[in-house]
Amino acid sequence: MSTSIRKVSFIGSGNVATHLAKALHKRGVEIGQIFSQQCDNSEVLAWQSNAKYICDLEELNTEVDLLIFAIKDEAIRQVAQFVYEKNPTVKVVHTSGSVSLEVFNGFENSGIFYPLQSFSKSKKIDIQEVPILITANNPVFKADLMGFARLISDRVYEYTDEQRKHLHVAAVFVNNFSNHLFAIAQEYCNRHQLEFEMLLPLIRETIHKIDTLPPKDAQTGPAKRNDKEIIEKHIALLQAEDPQLAVVYRTLSDSIMKMYFPADQ
Amino acid sequence: MSTSIRKVSFIGSGNVATHLAKALHKRGVEIGQIFSQQCDNSEVLAWQSNAKYICDLEELNTEVDLLIFAIKDEAIRQVAQFVYEKNPTVKVVHTSGSVSLEVFNGFENSGIFYPLQSFSKSKKIDIQEVPILITANNPVFKADLMGFARLISDRVYEYTDEQRKHLHVAAVFVNNFSNHLFAIAQEYCNRHQLEFEMLLPLIRETIHKIDTLPPKDAQTGPAKRNDKEIIEKHIALLQAEDPQLAVVYRTLSDSIMKMYFPADQ
Numbered sequence: 339m340s341t342s343i344r345k346v347s348f349i350g351s352g353n354v355a356t357h358l359a360k361a362l363h364k365r366g367v368e369i370g371q372i373f374s375q376q377c378d379n380s381e382v383l384a385w386q387s388n389a390k391y392i393c394d395l396e397e398l399n400t401e402v403d404l405l406i407f408a409i410k411d412e413a414i415r416q417v418a419q420f421v422y423e424k425n426p427t428v429k430v431v432h433t434s435g436s437v438s439l440e441v442f443n444g445f446e447n448s449g450i451f452y453p454l455q456s457f458s459k460s461k462k463i464d465i466q467e468v469p470i471l472i473t474a475n476n477p478v479f480k481a482d483l484m485g486f487a488r489l490i491s492d493r494v495y496e497y498t499d500e501q502r503k504h505l506h507v508a509a510v511f512v513n514n515f516s517n518h519l520f521a522i523a524q525e526y527c528n529r530h531q532l533e534f535e536m537l538l539p540l541i542r543e544t545i546h547k548i549d550t551l552p553p554k555d556a557q558t559g560p561a562k563r564n565d566k567e568i569i570e571k572h573i574a575l576l577q578a579e580d581p582q583l584a585v586v587y588r589t590l591s592d593s594i595m596k597m598y599f600p601a602d603q
Numbered sequence: 604m605s606t607s608i609r610k611v612s613f614i615g616s617g618n619v620a621t622h623l624a625k626a627l628h629k630r631g632v633e634i635g636q637i638f639s640q641q642c643d644n645s646e647v648l649a650w651q652s653n654a655k656y657i658c659d660l661e662e663l664n665t666e667v668d669l670l671i672f673a674i675k676d677e678a679i680r681q682v683a684q685f686v687y688e689k690n691p692t693v694k695v696v697h698t699s700g701s702v703s704l705e706v707f708n709g710f711e712n713s714g715i716f717y718p719l720q721s722f723s724k725s726k727k728i729d730i731q732e733v734p735i736l737i738t739a740n741n742p743v744f745k746a747d748l749m750g751f752a753r754l755i756s757d758r759v760y761e762y763t764d765e766q767r768k769h770l771h772v773a774a775v776f777v778n779n780f781s782n783h784l785f786a787i788a789q790e791y792c793n794r795h796q797l798e799f800e801m802l803l804p805l806i807r808e809t810i811h812k813i814d815t816l817p818p819k820d821a822q823t824g825p826a827k828r829n830d831k832e833i834i835e836k837h838i839a840l841l842q843a844e845d846p847q848l849a850v851v852y853r854t855l856s857d858s859i860m861k862m863y864f865p866a867d868q
Contacts, residue, residue, distance in 0.1 A: 353823070411832065412830070456805060458816060461811075469801050469804065504792075505797055507791065507840060508788040508792055508802060511785075512785055514825070516809055518822060518858060519780050522858070526772065526773050527769075530766070536734050537770075539733060540774055540777060543720060544781055547723065548782075552786075553783075554786040554789055554790070556786075559775055565675070572775065594779070
């Protein structure tokens with residue numbers, strides 16, 4: 339192993355912690371403790387990764403090679419302070435795309451271990467394929483972290499704080515927002531007694547296309563054709579049943595027209 | 604064959620005409636003429652499907668079993684009038700998701716033959732998997748059209764005008780709009796010297812997920828967590844470089860929060 343990290347503990351037991359802890363455990367990394375305020379969560383995960391679960395942060399043992407913060411962004415700073423007071427020399431990383439390394443100011447070795455993937459607990463993922471973006475406050479720790487990340491992924495990259503934040507924004511667009519469009523369509527189909535499953539071949543093709551065509555060249559549809567007649571028809575249809583949907587439709591159509599017909603808009 | 608339609612001509616030579624003409628030709632349907640104002644387009648397609656190309660509508664021969672209008676929505680009415688004056692008994696269909704059957708008023712046999720897929724000329728598609736939605740103005744012609752559609756697709760359905768329009772709206776959301784989100788991310792990555800390809804595993808997973816989880820249950824991300832701090836950070840980042848992008852981000856985040864936290868909004 340080209341890493342000195344052999345024993346880690348997790349703060350958090352959500353989707354990211356679950357996938358990472360299981361994958362690391364499988365690759366022989368010892369999982370010490372898993373902390374979660376929701377005891378149930380950490381108990382299940384601890385059992386799956388042969389770790390101990392704790393529901394009280396006071397019980398946290400910082401004698402590990404790495405503490406992995408896999409918690410909500412807004413909670414990181416406070417827990418980091420708590421850990422720092424306990425042991426300022428423990429190595430720490432968080433798994434957030436949007437929180438700066440600065441949140442760990444003071445720690446000797448701090449970093450970010452950001453898996454660029456959308457995890458759901460109930461859905462298996464081949465973590466070997468998931469890009470892991472590494473940031474660290476010093477070169478030695480960075481090399482150690484990259485070796486550690488390579489235990490579970492073939493795609494480990496060094497990213498600056500700023501690059502990672504930009505990539506996270508882009509990830510929100512391609513993952514969270516596109517999934518929401520599918521959810522909108524699902525609700526819309528239900529409302530009109532249409533089968534959402536009819537749309538699956540179309541959704542699959544949308545994705546397959548970008549393996550061979552850049553998405554900017556693959557664009558089709560009314561807005562791409564600058565077909566304002568259909569756009570207004572669709573908006574009228576949506577306006578009558580759900581004005582919020584009409585806003586989404588108009589915003590995205592405007593954005594498409596601005597991309598392809600900038601002079602017109 | 605459970606259809607009487609053995610010889611067809613195309614009005615239009617774009618993406619839809621190209622995929623349909625080739626598939627029909629392959630299944631033994633005779634393609635008579637292919638009309639396009641852009642002669643180059645129809646010549647290529649005519650060669651590929653062993654048909655004659657014409658660039659002047661006056662040369663249209665209506666002695667075929669079916670005339671397929673695969674042209675822009677706004678052009679259908681005018682060309683339909685022209686054809687009606689020439690031969691009111693020719694059977695006609697168009698391939699649009701949003702134009703009503705009423706556009707063919709007067710024709711004895713008129714219908715809609717809507718393939719629910721996004722076609723790009725340069726991208727092959729397994730048309731056998733593409734749902735084809737059939738509407739017709741009388742039951743005999745409808746049965747004939749459905750048999751005809753089954754020559755090239757295993758998924759042929761009868762849809763009313765209204766159902767088809769609703770499904771088309773949903774298709775715009777899942778296909779055109781999600782592709783646009785990918786295009787936005789592509790441009791954004793380029794601007795920040797990041798590789799768009801990094802996002803491909805995430806995009807693929809977004810799609811694979813909905814095979815096992817309904818999209819409404821698969822939603823993740825800042826808006827789904829009601830994490831207004833990150834949302835505002837991202838919007839500030841976008842606002843500085845491209846205010847239109849910030850509008851898209853806010854509209855979609857609002858829409859997600861409205862779906863999952865309706866009481867808060």
